[in-house]
Amino acid sequence: MGDGALSVWEKSSTARVVPPARPRKLSKVPFVELADGRLQGVVSSGSDIGRVYVSSVAAGTYAFACSTNNNRPCGGARGWFCNHIQALIGEAVVQYGAGRVARYLKVEAADGELDGDSLTHAMRSTRPPQGDGSAAASVFSRFLRHLAYLEFAPDTAPLPEMQWFPTTRAVA
Template identity: 50%
Template sequence: MIPSSLNPPQVFQKSTPRNVKEVPFVELADGRLQGVISSGSDIQRVYVAYFEARSLNFYCSTNNNRPCGGLRGSPCNHLINLLEEGIKQFGIPAILKYLQSAHDPTTITTIGDFLKLAGHITHQAHGAIFSRFLGSLQLLELPLSALPLPEMDWFAGGA
């Protein structure tokens, strides 16, 4: 029997095409639903946002650590966009399971239901989220090749 710590990560099927122009990066990682969201008003600006596991606390700021002006005690539009795209990518049950929510996923069928569960504004270092996004972008810059990519070794079940 394989120890649970060595099981490969679960792969989720997309049910709806994602809007990568608005939310170019969304993932379940580091105990969060996290991602990068494009600014609606400035093409040069992006926001980094997340919902934390268990508490569903949340935060949103620009990539240079300026707090989002829409964060006023509840999730801003960037967090709502992140959640919408996360639901398209993974589905509500998978998000709730990953975030270790004690709520019954059958009772949470809409974004509004999820937002009612949201915790409080928190502020933890989130530079790693933006860094992971930049790392993903670098992979897109690589020329096509039939050779294996060491950076993707984990994905193919490498050594």
């Protein structure tokens, strides 16, 4: 498109979305993303329906953090990945595929079939450090913003809060 013509998706306020590797259930891990150099997301509590955990694993170092949405540390994340982080890794594999998650986190897994368990094992074998959890607030905020979009009726009209995205055409 060297003639300056814009494709249909470039003219809209939406972007292409990569479909999930497999459909996943959102009840246990409602939000998972590969962003800011981390695998991060929100994981539901197994014991309290009103509590969620914000969990993350850093790419390369595998530094991990897990805390409740009101910044109380997870009792299970003491030197090893807790159940919330393991669930997050498993759902990331479902959402993005094991190869993409491994490349993003810079995991060198053993030959063979990659899955959530083999990724977790490869990262745990390096004795990852416990992170400081400083990203929890921004991850939870993105999750809440993500939930707000679910309340909108489907529409092709531009969303005012999305207007800050740069455009490729000159403004007159």
